[in-house]
Amino acid sequence: MSDDFELDTDDLKRRMDGAMANLRTEFASLRTGRASASMLEPVMVDAYGSMTPINQVGTVNVPEPRMVTVNVWDKGLVGKVEKAIRESGLGINPQLNGTIIMLPIPELNEERRRELGKVAGQYAESARVSVRNVRRDGMDQIKKAKGDGMSEDDQKFWETEVQELTDSMIKSVDEALENKQAEIMQV
The missing domain is CATH 3.30.1360.40 (Gyrase A; domain 2)
Known part of the structure; x- marks a missing residue:
């Protein structure tokens, strides 16, 4: 019945990229000295x-x-x-x-650097949550298509696609956080 189901992975990627762009903007607003x-x-x-x-x-x-x-x-x-x-x-x-x-721009002291590191961590967690919300939307679309008669193989294929996209975005968020924290702690 629903053999022609095509998940719009481009839309999911665009939305995840939006979360990443928002993270970069928030990181740019952090003063690092x-x-x-x-x-x-x-x-x-x-x-x-x-x-x-x-x-x-x-x-x-x-x-x-x-x-x-x-x-x-x-x-x-x-x-x-x-x-x-x-x-x-x-x-x-x-x-x-x-x-x-x-x-x-004044020099940052050690305590302020630690605070900024925590703020950067909060920004990164917010981005991870946004990416996971997009993942959940994709998985919900797949579940709905399964209810409409999608085969189990197709379901597994699309779930794997969405999960791989999510994993790569979460990895990008983690790398961006690592880089920002290194920049903040640099004296």
Whole structure:
């Protein structure tokens, strides 16, 4: 009856890749003692009556390893951008120089490095959960097709496909976490 069942593994992979992309974004926002323009990506500024990403109100640059600068295009927004950075929880104290906001990145102490390692672990676990949820969706589709008359061999084949995809994604998450924790602990 359902010999033509075709699981959309591309869709499952795309959704798992989305979880991985989200993890990379979260990792980029972690301050590791090194300046990075991506650490300001989650910062939103109240500009012109709506919350706007910081990179849409100014140019974010990294002129040296321990300094990020934001060149705000509209002088009227400098105070709002500074306030958004202060309230972002990044632990950075902005310094004003006209329309340029300088963000010196302080050295991390050992305790803060451990905390950041734990936060990175939480981000990775969240990504693993997302990948497993996508796996569960795929397995549910297979079970439904089995109920519609799929052969047991086909069921095993598709379950193996989904499991292999899941295992490779979980491995990627673990590798990304390992790399991020090594970067955080690097002095």
